[in-house]
Amino acid sequence: xxxxxxxRNIISKKANLEISKSWDWYExxxxxxxxxxxxxxxxxxxxxxxxxxxxxxxYKSYRETSLNIFPFSIIYKVNKRKNIIxxxxxxxxxxxxxxxxxx
Numbered sequence: 001x002x003x004x005x006x007x008r009n010i011i012s013k014k015a016n017l018e019i020s021k022s023w024d025w026y027e028x029x030x031x032x033x034x035x036x037x038x039x040x041x042x043x044x045x046x047x048x049x050x051x052x053x054x055x056x057x058x059y060k061s062y063r064e065t066s067l068n069i070f071p072f073s074i075i076y077k078v079n080k081r082k083n084i085i086x087x088x089x090x091x092x093x094x095x096x097x098x099x100x101x102x103x
Contacts, residue, residue, distance in 0.1 A: 007049050007078070011087045014103065018090045022072070037070050041090065044074055052078045052085050059101050062088065075101065 011019075019041065027034035044067055048055070055065040058075075066073050075089040088103055 007052050007083050007085050009045055009049055009076075009085045009087055012089070012103065015087045015090050018092075022070075022090065022092065026070075037067075040067050040069055041072075041074070044068075045087070048074065048076060048085055048087075052076075062101050066093070073100075 019038070023034035023038055025034075026037045044065060048065065052063070055063045058064045061077050062075050063078065064073050064075050071093040073089075073091045073093060074087060075091055077086045077088060078084075079086065089100070091100055
């Protein structure tokens with residue numbers, strides 16, 4: 001099934017900061033590990049673009065999916081009218097869950 005609606009991702013400032021800090025943290029541990037994290041993240045973002053409603057609403061209008069290898073969830077909202085997906089957070093699953101849906 002092909003999605004005829006083209007969606008594009010908008011990554012929030014918060015999510016950008018989380019991505020950057022996570023990449024730095026992984027690179028400090030092992031050179032190239034940050035790039036592996038980023039590559040997996042991009043693959044998952046492409047899945048979200050193609051099928052934004054594939055992943056369930058977990059809280060209010062927030063949808064969520066997890067990365068396969070790294071312990072992160074991508075939290076996002078879909079705006080069907082504008083055909084955009086707002087990436088609210090790239091949330092490390094060991095963080096305080098009460099901060100999960102804060103924008």
